[in-house]
Amino acid sequence: MAAANAGDVSDVLETPLLDAERPNLLQKISEQGGYAYVSMAVLAAAGDFRAAEAAREMAWEQLHSGPWHSVLPIWRDAYSMACLHVAKFYYANADFREALRVLDLGLIMGGMVLRKDLDSAVKRASAKESSLRVSEEASGKAECRIIREELDEAEVLEILPKKSLSCEIVGKRSALSLEGFLRDYFMTGTPIIISDCMAHWPARTKWHDMDYLKRVAGYRTVPVEVGRNYLHPEWKQELITFSQFLERIQSNDCTSAGPTYLAQHPLFDQIQELRKDIIIPDYCFAGGGELRSLNAWFGPAGTVTPLHHDPHHNILAQVIGKKYIRLYPASLSEELYPHTESMLSNSSQKMMLKVDLENIDEKEFPKVQELEFMDCILEEGEMLYIPPKWWHYVRSLTKSLSVSFWWS
CATH class of the missing domain: 1.25.40 (Serine Threonine Protein Phosphatase 5, Tetratricopeptide repeat)
Known part of the structure; x- marks a missing residue:
């Protein structure tokens, strides 16, 4: 040149x-x-x-x-x-x-x-x-959409950790008021699913349209994770275009190393067009707090975030698809065998566990199987409030586009 x-x-x-x-x-x-x-x-x-x-x-x-x-x-x-x-x-x-x-x-x-x-x-x-760019709408190409997937409960239980959905299910409130959230959940440090509060997000309709996502962000470069999870020895990171990433999601393409996951990335700071499609929930200002991080979690079925806890209040908004989430309170930290040193991830402190919920070594970690937990399947259009330092394990059950809001 x-x-x-x-x-x-x-x-x-x-x-x-x-x-x-x-x-x-x-x-x-x-x-x-x-x-x-x-x-x-x-x-x-x-x-x-x-x-x-x-x-x-x-x-x-x-x-x-x-x-x-x-x-x-x-x-x-x-x-x-x-x-x-x-x-x-x-x-x-x-x-x-x-x-x-x-x-x-x-x-x-x-x-x-x-x-x-x-x-x-x-x-x-x-x-x-x-x-x-040549207009794709004028090409007569068939519309490409992310279809809502139905799940068979028996098949779901086969892929989840033992005892899943057998203890306490996380409660659910419809269109929960800010006052009710503060009084009943924020102040008490209790997880809750909030439904019927995302219908006004443009993302709820626009993100089902793969052609829309490719049109507004297709040629942008994003960092992705490839592998079972970030604790797996074959886990790696790649830089690919957003279109390439969406194609992997749509085809359920899993390399030999595992699925491709756009995880805990500040996508909306990078791509402003997508930022316009979401709205910060009023709950994120509870307690006079300040938004610390706004991250995307996009991927196919099978992506896993191992058991860990974060230092901030967290609302996980499930825009597209479904996820299974298991939660343990901070009071059970010692019984969960945490690493003695913290791990830094995206400049935010993340405490990890030695134990792998999907393959528990009962001799090395004898206490884990007996611990009480809360869990749920987070449905499309729902938000889950996770209080600070609650341990949580997350697995995508379908193609999944989620947004997390951390606030202090």
């Missing part, structure tokens, strides 16, 4: 924040020994595409030089800077899909200093890509 071609195009991606912050960022990168990166970044800003790619590769190597939590924040900002430089060239040469791919990597892996430039660039590149 010739740099000269980019200079001839008047429609360019503007990066006012990068232009203002560049000297300060380059100084900080130099202080961390990134002299080669600085040299390439200066050439990239002057119009050298190969230098921009080289700078991005250098920053990428720094991001993967050790555990994620040990990566210096300046290298995440360096990666964002390089992604913006590279995306400018693709945009100027009308390769808007490739520009979006690079910008998404900047959003996923980069820092926050240049976030406004990345968001603005994504908006402009998305508009350009959409204007060039």
Whole structure:
């Protein structure tokens, strides 16, 4: 790709924040020994595409030089800077899909200093890509939808952990008032399913339409997990387009390593079009709280989140499909054999268990089978409130699109 071609195009991606912050960022990168990166970044800003790619590769190597939590924040900002430089060239040469791919990597892996430039660039590149795309509606293609699946209870019980749906079933309230939620569940720390409170979400109808999802987000790049769960030795992560991910869901495609899962990802910060389809429940402001995290959990039947607990109040909204959820109160933590060290996941502390509910070693964990628990099948259109530090195991029973809201 010739740099000269980019200079001839008047429609360019503007990066006012990068232009203002560049000297300060380059100084900080130099202080961390990134002299080669600085040299390439200066050439990239002057119009050298190969230098921009080289700078991005250098920053990428720094991001993967050790555990994620040990990566210096300046290298995440360096990666964002390089992604913006590279995306400018693709945009100027009308390769808007490739520009979006690079910008998404900047959003996923980069820092926050240049976030406004990345968001603005994504908006402009998305508009350009959409204007060039051939309308699928005009092609006469059959509509592709996620069909509601009926479940046979006997078959469900065969795939769930022992004793499932045999103890206490989580209670259910229809259109629960905020006052009732505060008094009966928030203050007492009791799980509850809330029904009939999501009908006004655009997602409840739009997300059944696979063509809609592909149209608004198909060429965006997202991180996915492949494998039985993140404790499994063959578990891995991939970066694929949202269209590729949706095709795996629709075909129930499971690699030899297991199903593909878009799990605990801030998808709605990355793809604003999807953010417009959901509404933060009023319950998430109970107790004068502040929303901490808004994450997507999209995947086929069979995806599993092992038994763990989170530090925040949590509402899990089941937009499409059904999930089985088992819950143990925090008071049973010692009987559940927690790891002595916590595990960091997406910058939020997550406490894990040694025990695998699907394959319990009764000799090593003799107490687990006798513990009382609550469980449920969370139906489409329902929300489950999970109080802080309640242990929970989650398994998708069908194709499933869920949203979790964490608040302090």
